[in-house]
Amino acid sequence: MEEIANNSPNTIYSDLVSSEDDILGIIAYSVYKRQKISHLESSKVGATSLQELASTPEQQDFYRxxxxxxxxxxxxxxxxxxxxxxxxxxxDKISELETSYTNKLREFKPSFWSGVWQSVVGAFVFVLCMGVLVFTLWAWKQGIVSAVEVAFDVTITKNPEPVLK
Incomplete structure (x- = not known):
């Protein structure tokens, strides 16, 4: 039997590798080669007994x-x-975007003193509008002539009829 194995070509590669693109088969063959080298280094027995063992379907499944x-x-x-x-x-991209958006938001955020001035001007405009509203409502109730006389401390008289010459 050993004589037949020596004279027959080694078919292990073709048994394990089905095509050039068969990565799994190529790796399985490399596992076989690794086992063969280990077997040759550790025993005095020739490669034929390993080839016979490697030719069995069970051993080829093991390689796969x-x-x-x-x-x-x-x-x-x-x-x-x-x-x-x-x-x-x-x-890194998240940190970069956070920094970019934070800087852009700072451009649009007003300063503290700008906010204070906006509040002061807004309060002044509100008080002015309320004053005009209250005066208008009061004048409507009193009448416009008496409201102007009281508000400005004046007396409004009717103009006499002009005398024609």
Whole structure:
């Protein structure tokens, strides 16, 4: 049997890798190669016994499962690192936008003294409007002539008829 294995071509690669784009198969083959090197270093037995073992469907499934585990770990590590990088970029962008909007809001916010002057002018205008309103209502009740006489302390007389010459 060993003689047949030595004379037959090694079909492990074609058994594990179905095409050039079969990443999982390529990784499974690398797992096989790693196991083969380890086997050759640790034992005096030739490579044929390992090739016979590697040719079994169970062992090939083992290689594929190992490849799946390696790809899964790689994907997890890569995605974790990618998410951390994206989170850092996202946080930097948020900080940049917060700073930008804060500076823009400060441009529109009036100063303290500007607010005080607005309040003083507003109070003065309010009192003036209320005074005009109260005077108008009082004058309407009293009559315009008597309201003007009382408000300005004057006497309004009717003009005599002009004398024609």
């Amino acid at each position: 499962q190992q490849a799946i585990g390696l790809l899964d770990n790689f994907a997890k590590l890569y995605l974790e690192e990618d998410m951390q990088d994206r989170d850092i970029v996202f946080q």
